[in-house]
Each structure stands twice: as structure tokens, then as C-alpha cells.
Amino acid sequence: MRFARAAALVLALGLPPVTAAAQSVSQRPTNVRLTFHLIEADGEQREDPEIQAVTTELRKLFRFQGYRLVSKSILNATAWPHSNVQQKLTDDLGRAYNINASVESNGTDVRLGVSLSVAGEQLIDAAVNLQDGKTVVLGTTSGPLRGQSRSSALILAVTPTINP
Amino acid sequence: MKRNIMKALLAAEPAELRGTGETEVARRVREDEAVRKLATSILHQTQALNRALGSSHALARPQAAPPVSALRERRRRAGRAQSFAAAALTAAALLTLLLAQPASPPVSPGAPQRSLTARLDVKADRPFAVIATDNPDIAIVWLFNQED
16 A cells, blocks of 8 residues: 555656746736644644644654644735745744745746744745645754753645635 | 666665665665665665654654564554654655656646646755655645754
8 A cells, every 4th residue: 555655656756847837927916825824743732623634644644742833824925927925923932933935826836935934043945836725734843842852843834725 | 667666666675775685676776776876865865754753753763674574574563653664765765756857848738637746846945855645635845954
């Protein structure tokens, strides 16, 4: 079963990557709503229904004790051909988060460049192709959070809605 | 041909990837330099992923490689931890493949819809792994830190 899945993925990856959003720019403005869920791993034992679809998949891969929804942000961008948006957040411990996103769209797909910094330290800096309604989860390990002695992880899940 | 050996490498045990044993995969690893490089890359990426996630108690910790026969017996009895290891291997292989992909031709507008993972075209400031999930609407990109 695992082998079949891996083989399927290999075959999928054997196909060329798509950079449609970067190659074909929309001739008219595209409104893109980006829904960000900022999640801290090992932060919470209780399951948060808001992020249940994502944490269900994370639990299959990782052994973090729990996932805490730090914040939910909705950013609206008008890509013509591209747009930059920014969101600043502060969690309940007073820690400052900064999400910067650059959005480019051809009306169908979205090319997203996103960075996440925490207390001035950049933890995530990546660019990905997004599809309408599909969620991409960006994660990385971080130093101990919330006074914990062991490493944790910060996870940024982003779901675009095109022309909402 | 290349896909066949890739499939075999994905399913191979670490010892086989090192060229140990008398299996077909181990023999190819020993005799074919290109296959050996691929196997070595998969091993390294698997170890990197395990280190990264193991530091957070995320994946099953890698163990010293026992004989192939023992590994196969263990695989039959494996439970959840084996799934984690398989996921790690798959992710590592995916990373390897992503990094190894040659320049690609333009995509036909009529090309069939591909998986979310295949279309991500990730660019990042550090090594990463693209991990498919059982949910076709969710894909995971894990970014590695230097200390991982």
C-alpha cells in the first residue's frame, strides 16, 4: 500500500512542475482571498475543529503532542498581475508574528510567496503554486516555544479562494 | 527503466540502499554508479528528515541496520512506527526527485489535472521536503533548518 502510494507520487513528480501562474499572467484583476492558519505544534492537547483537517494529516506523520491554533488571518489581494499583503499578529503571550505574502494569479492558479517571522526572526520563506480551495501546509522546526524545554514547530497553513 | 529502479529503491531497506546483501537492488547499487548515487541520496535525505523530525520526537528514530532478513521480518510485524519510517522514506525520495528533475517542457493546456503535490513548484531558501497526504486537498512542505 505504501509502496503503491510512493510509486504514484514518483510518477506524479516525474511530470513537469507547473508554473502557470508565473508564466501566464491574468489579463484582468484576480481577487484572491488567502486564509492563513498559524499553528504551533506541541502547543495544545485539545483538538481545534478549525484546523482539524490539517491536524488529522499532521498526526499521521508527526508525533507532536498537540497543535494549537495561534491565529487565523484572512488576507485579500487583488492580483493584477501581482500584489503584496502583510499581516501582523500578536499571540496571547505577546509574541509578534509577521506574515508577508506576494500573490500572482492567472485567474486559475495562484503563485504565492510567503514569509513568516516571529519576534523578528524569519522562520519561513518560500514560494508555492496554490490551487483554488486546496491547502498547502508550510512547517519548520523552531526553538523552544512557550517556555518549553524541547523544540517545537510552527506551521502555516494557507488556503486560497480565487474570486470569492 | 529508471522508474523501475526508482520504485525498487523506494521500497528497499537501508541495508539494500547501502549495497549490502544479495538482493537485486543491492546488486544494482553495487554495480551501477548512477543507482548508487540515487540510493545514497535517498539514504541521506531519509537521515536528514529523521534527524529533523526526530529532534521533535516526530518520527520514529532510525535504528542501526540489522540484516535484511531481520528487517523483512520486522516489516511484517511493523505497526505505526513503520508507517512513519515509510513516510519519511517517501518524503526523502520525493525531495530527491524534486531536486533531480531535469528542465521541463511547457505544459499543454489540455494536460490532465495533476495532483496538488506535483503542481506545487516549491522554491525555498533552504532544503525542503514535499509530503503528500491522504487528503487530496492538503499537501505539506517541510522546511529544514541547518541545525536539523
